[in-house]
Amino acid sequence: MTVMTERTSGSKSSDRVVVIGGGLSGLAAANRIQRSGSALRRPVEVVVLEAKDRVGGVIATERRDGFTLELGPDSFITNKPWAADLCRSLDLEDQLIEAAPALRRSFVVRKGKLAPVPEGFVLMAPHRLRPILASPILSLRGKIRLLAEALIPRREKPGEESLAAFVRRRLGREALDRLVQPLVGGMYTGDPNNLSLKATLPQFLAMEQEHGSLIRAAWRRRKDAEARLETESSGARFGMFVSLAEGMGALPRALAATLRAGTVRTNAAVRRITRATNGSGWLVEPLDGPPIEADAVVATTEAHATARMIDGVDPSLALQLRGIPYASSIIVNVAYRRDRIQHPMNGFGFVVPAIEERRILAGSFLNVKFPRRAPEGTALIRVFVGGAAQPELFDLDDDAVRQIVSAELGELIGATGDPIFLEITRHARSMPQYVLGHLELVETIRRKAARHPNLFLTGVAYDGVGIPDCIRAAEATADAVVARLAEPGSIAAA
Secondary structure, eight states, X not given: OOOOOXXXXXXXXXXXXXXXXXBHHHHHHHHHHHHTGGGSSSOXXXXXXXXXXXXXXXXXXXXXXXXXXXXXXXXXXSSSTHHHHHHHHTTXXXXXXXXXXXXOOOEEEETTEEEEOXXXXXXXXXXXXXXXXXXXXXXXXXXXXXXXXXXXXXXXXXXXXXXXXXXXXXXXXXXXXXXXXXXXXHHHSSOTTTBBHHHHOHHHHHHHHHHSXXXXXXXXXXXXXXXXXXXXXXXXXXXXXXXXXXXXXXXXXXXXXXXXXXXXXXXXXXXXXXXXXXXXXXEEEESSSOOEEESEEEEOSOHHHHHHHHTTTOHHXXXXXXXXXXXXXXXXXXXXXXXXXXXXXXXXXXXXXXXXXXXXXXXXXXXXXSTTSSOTTEEEEEEEEEOSSOGGGGGSOHHHHHHHHHHHHHHHHOBOSOOSEEEEEEEEEEXXXXXXXXXXXXXXXXHHHTTSTTEEEOSTTTSOSSXXXXXXXXXXXXXXXXXXXXXXXXXXXX
């Protein structure tokens, strides 16, 4: 029996690349491939298959009664340039907005109260010591131990180290429990005892190796930054955190708009991918519709989803992909009348140490962080629930989540009465956990994937969970696809 497949032309007058996943990685890769058409020997058709009814993946923005709700990431950092560069190429630079500089601080919960994170303390590097000494977050003993970091010798023993082990060794247990764990937990929704330092925050490992101390490294970088400001005529265009005036959902929408009509297909979940019967290229089988012939496939889905699709082609590769663990989380957008909240909300939000034994990870004051996110006289707060440390909370029903969020905000920021609304967004198994051995596992995955010509893997599972890292990896993958299709001996040209 002949299996009918989809091919837009009867002859091989063009190449086709199927991108699986219409999130940021898939759209960025498709955009890059399409823009690189002049480097190819013949036209290329790009098809993006997205299982959901919209593009963007975890990035989504909704409007509700004058509020701008971010259902996923609400911003990105600018010290990694790839997201800002992409925005400029999409003519979105005028939409870039900076997080409010006057209130650029956060809080950490200490015995049920919100205390400011010491000024100059960046994740695990103290750039200034006086604010740490004055902070109520650490005990006197904890402060002395942190200051002793400058006397701790660098680690000479080779081998991987967890993020928690590194911080305990250099800054002490109290700094880990009270400062670093909640700050890092807000980024990765993970347990620092399991996270690989080398895979998540390698810059701190480099600081120790280069300077022998995080404190000395931070001081040196601060002096270098001050020297640059004295010599440069103008500073950076934006601060470290930026968003888009219309919300982060504008980015995937703009990317999708650059693609040719018909490129993106929503409600197009993929069952599996197999080698084409003629040995040249691939067959991508959607749940509905005929298989699609492809000269190259770019899989941008979660590692566990990619594993399911390629299980029949390479069970060993699929097994390795399933070795990347994922965490689930809940984002709750909750709005109050401003006079119903006692806390001054004079910062971007708060993080909650696990040692506090509360049922939320963090809360972000979105209307404070970015302008015009909420009507005058109201407050918009994003609360994070679940993650790797409290996976059982993801399975609670919506009523239980509402009760948790209302109770926690009542105790922590003095929120009273019924909220204007409370909207729950669930992200199931969407955050990869870069646990010990992650880099070696990714190397193994890439080595096994390389045995399959014109199969490419990218996405947040491998090289970074942040938006800039995601874009960088997707565009590098797209460049590899283009280079492969341009080779005279590629199977796509057969």
